[in-house]
Amino acid sequence: MGTHRQRCGKWLLFWTFTWQLFIFVIMISTVGGQIRYSIPEEMKRGSLIGNVAQDLGLDLNRLRTGRARIVTGESDQYTELKADKGLLVVNERIDREELCGDVSPCSFSFEIILENPIELHRVNLEILDVNDHSPTFKNHVVRLEISESATIGSHFDLETAYDPDAGVNALQRYVLSPNDNFALKQQSNADGIKFAVMILQKPLDREENPHLSLRLIAVDGGTPQRSGTVNIEINVLDVNDNPPVFSQSLYTATVTENAPVGTYISSVNASDADGGSNGVITYSFSNIKGKSAEKFAIDGSSGKITVADMIDFEKDRKYEIRVIAKDQGGLSDAAKVVIEVADINDNAPVINIMSFTGLISEDVPLGTTIAVFNVKDADHERNGQIACSIDSNPPFKIQSSLTNYYNLLSDLAFDRETTGEYNITITATDSGSPQLSTKQTLHIRISDVNDNAPFFTQPSYSAYVIENNAPRVSIFTVSARDPDWNQNARVSYFLDDAQISGSPISSFVSINSESGVIYAVHSFDYEHIKQLVFSVKAQDGGSPPLSSNVTVKVLIQDQNDNPPQVLYPVQTGGSVVAEMVPPSADVGYLVTKVVAVDVDSGQNAWLSYKLHKATDRALFEVGLQNGEIRTVRQVSDKDAVKQRLTVIVEDNGQPSRSATVVVNVAVADSFPEVLSGLTDFAQDKEYNDNLTFYLVLALAVVSFLFITCLVVIISVKIYRWRQSRVLYHSNLPVIPYYPPRYSDTLGTGTLPHVYNYEVCRTTDSRKSDCKFGRAASQNVLIMDPSSTGTMQRIQSEKSILDEPDSPLEVRLRLYHILNETSMSASLSPYTSLM
Structure with a gap:
């Protein structure tokens, strides 16, 4: 008993020392971005594991800006990283027996990832056992x-x-x-x-x-x-003096994982020298730790060991079982059975995306990290060896960083205008037989950079506009496209600074900055400017903006807006110019030539000459194209000395415009005769001027009288309407009545005005007289005799109206008749006497 107590004391001291060492010593190793901690199991949530920032040599600001976090493929998160303090603490209860079972030492690892730039640090956490x-x-x-x-x-x-x-x-x-x-x-x-x-x-x-x-x-x-x-x-x-004896003390066997229930594994055999009931042996499992008792079964009489439940290599790779052989007398022997589990490739690789940037700029440099992912396979050895690849041939590549960690990097320059997005399929394949693989697709969008200037759909533009256009009329539209996106592709249009004939281009045309529509600022005149040549700039909305220019030519088209102008003969207001033709002139004699020009162009300026009027149309003719006036026949003594020709000059426009010129021709041999003819021409001209004056005066008088009558009629209509409204607003019934002869006054019911004028013209006089009638105020007013009966009827009806015993309805009707009749009497027609 004393020896036993001494042993117990030594063991107690040993375990006490070990436990104290476990409480106060935590080994930390940081090698190449890896740190290791050791903590006891069953620590409370929030308990400190270690100062990650200090142990990794990182600044707390780096942990915050890098969004430091824990990434792991395990479903349970036992730890938590407090990035603001740089501390690693316990997140939930850790049971070493549940986590590792009989595996010792018990540990697991995870990674801490930081971004911008991406960093990975591995943490190994060893769980120390507590006597629980x-x-x-x-x-x-x-x-x-x-x-x-x-x-x-x-x-x-x-x-x-x-x-x-x-x-x-x-x-x-x-x-x-x-x-x-x-x-x-x-x-x-x-x-x-x-x-x-x-x-x-x-x-x-x-x-x-x-x-x-x-x-x-x-x-x-x-x-x-x-x-x-x-x-x-x-x-x-x-x-019962002979115990059972096994044929061997150790049995070994191999079973494949996922073997069906009932699969034979091995058999144990023991013998007993006793006979009868004392030699009957029964086999049983002495004890199987953990869940192993559920995995296997033994036949008590034959000693055959079979599979009792599904076996998973990833959970247990080897089982050790103690088998007891016992006879009926209670004697027994024991043997150990070691069962090794053979791995099969029954687990596909698992891809875990740790960090991923789904939107990248098209100008990122080569080798930029797009994603970080981890690949794991629960199988063993060759079945757990993984190779990663990406499909097709995208501008990306995969690069291994830490063990089982990979980076997806950009491998070529991006062009959003060619390809705006990518679907990258990552394939992880193990080396088992048959091979198992897993795919993970990442969708990456390329953001735009303003690397393309706008370009016009045409190298240059030409447009036509007819002169005399309306201001602000649309001439045509320029169009530019930009293959960039959003604001970088928003095109605005501007006129480059330029001058035409000393004036800025903006005084001629303007452009809509959004649509590219070019407008005319004012009406163009072909005779002053025939074309506009300027540049339009298309600029995008990027930063800095990019632009391109295009030349625009606007051609002004002529319109027939100018009549011909006669240069000769000159038409003056004071003197008369006449051409002299000798009486002996032959046929085709050139009298004169009408010279005219047209400031328009093209066919609008093609002139033709026609003889409109002539004193003797059989004597002269006008050349259609050249305007030459020639004699058609031989001039004789019987022809009038003075000849007056009216020539019309027309252009070829649509519609055409024309001018008229009067050519005076004197048939004479001497200059005095020509002067006499000029006097007659002057008198004719004076006569024409007086006649024009009188015609204009007559037109003015007639217009004035017409307007006066119109005003009077409107006034009468308004007066009648007001009288009828006064009667309508009274409470008395209204019975309309019209005199039978009221509308027959002068047979028409209108108020005619007669103006008499006399025009006197004599054959010997070169001057005519116009005599106009006197004004209406001087005429004698005469009442139409037909109105006598009407007046008598009015007097008789008025006497009925004055009688007090007349019915109210009759009195109202007579009152209305009297009003109408008095008004018509005031508007009786007048008769003008000369």
Whole structure:
């Protein structure tokens, strides 16, 4: 007992020292962007793991601006990064046994990513075990049947306790309750599993003590210590002195993962020299830790081991099972079965996008990181070797950074105008047989840069506009396109500074900056300007803006807006010019030539000459094209001395315009005769001037009288309307009545005005007289005799109106008749006497 206590004391000191070292020492290693922390399991949420910023040598501002965050492919996030403080803390409860099972040491890793620029740092976190589990036995009671003939030194295998903790916190030893017959011996397997064997020290005497009750205590090495207990109930049997013996102490077998339930794995075999019931052997599993008991099954009579549940290589790669062979007398033997799981390629690679920029500028430099992604495969060795590629031949490439981490980089220059977006399919393929692959598609849009200047649809523009156009009329439209996008493609149009004939181009034309429509500022005159040549600039809305120019030529087209102008003979107001033709002139004699010009151009300036009037049309003719006046026949003494020709000059426009010229010709041989003819021409001209004056005067008088009558008629109509409205607004009934002869006055019902004038013209006089009648105010007013009967009828009806006993209806009718009649009497026609 003293030795046992000393051992316990040493173990207690050892585990106390180890636990204190675990609490105060955390190993941190940062090598090449990697750091390592060690923390105990079951830490509270928010507990500090380490100062990431200090351990990585990063500034806190870098963590904030780089949007530092944790990226991992695991579904559970056990840690949290507080980027504002640079601390790594526990995010949720960590159970080492649940996370790693029996794997020791237990650790997992994750990455911390920063952007702008992208950085990756790996963190390895080791989870240290805490003594939070007590050793447990599968059964509460172990029942043994031991023959009393068992020899001293016989071994009896006991049930193994299971403690999920690791290291010193795991199962360390067994303690058997004090007794006289049995001693406890502790042994360990190659994998470190401890089990207890009970050794017979003193022969059993069934007659003295047929039943023994013992307690087996399993103790771990944690602080404080934890323990588990199982009761051992021993029945003493008679005469079974040969225990079963396995043919070999270690059995090995291999099973493929995902093998169907019932698949045969291996068989164990044991023999017993006893006969009868004492030689019958039963096989069973001593103990399978964790969930292994659910994975396999053993036939108790044959020892065949088969698959009982789905096996996954990624969870457990090897199983160690202890098989017990027991005879009917309670004697047993044990053997170990090691089952290795063979991996198959049953897991496709998994692609996790850690960082991705979906919008990039078309002018980004080569080698720009577009995305960072992680690829994992749960399979082992060759089945877990992954190769990444991208389909087609896009301007991207994949570059490996850390283990299982890849960067998607730009490999060529981008041109948004050619390709505005890309669908990049990343394919991750393992090396298994058959190969498994996973695809992930990234959609990348290219943002625009103002790298294209606007260009016009034509190298130059020509347009035509007819002179005398309306101001602000649209001439034509220039159009430019820009292959850029949005604001960079918004084209505005401007007129370049230029001058035409000393005036800025803006005084001739204007342009709509949005549509490119060119307008005429004012009306053009072909006779002053025949064409406009200027430049239009198209400028986009980028920063800085880009522009291009195009030459625009506007041709002014002539319109027939100018009549011909006669240059000869000159038409003056004071003197008369006459051409002299000798009486002996022959046929075709050139009298004179009418010379005219037209400032228009083209066919609008083609002139033709025609003889309109002539004193003797059979004597002269006018050349259609040249305007020459020639004699048609021989001049004779019978021809009048003075000849007056009217020539019309017409252009060829549509519609045509014309001018008239009067040519005076004197048939004489001497100059005095010519002067006499000129006097006559002057008198004719004076006569024509007087006649024109009188005609204009007569037209003015007639217009004045017409307007006066129109005003009088309108006044009468207004007066009648007002009288009828006064009667209408009274409460008396209105019965319209019209005199029978009112509308027959002078037979028409109108007010005619007669103007008499006399025109006197004599054959010998070159002057006519016009005599106009006197004004209407001087005429004698005479009443029409036909109105006498009307006046008598009015007097009689008025006497009826004055009678007090007349019915109201009759009186109203007569009142209306009197008003109408008095008005018509005031408008009786007048008669003008000369």
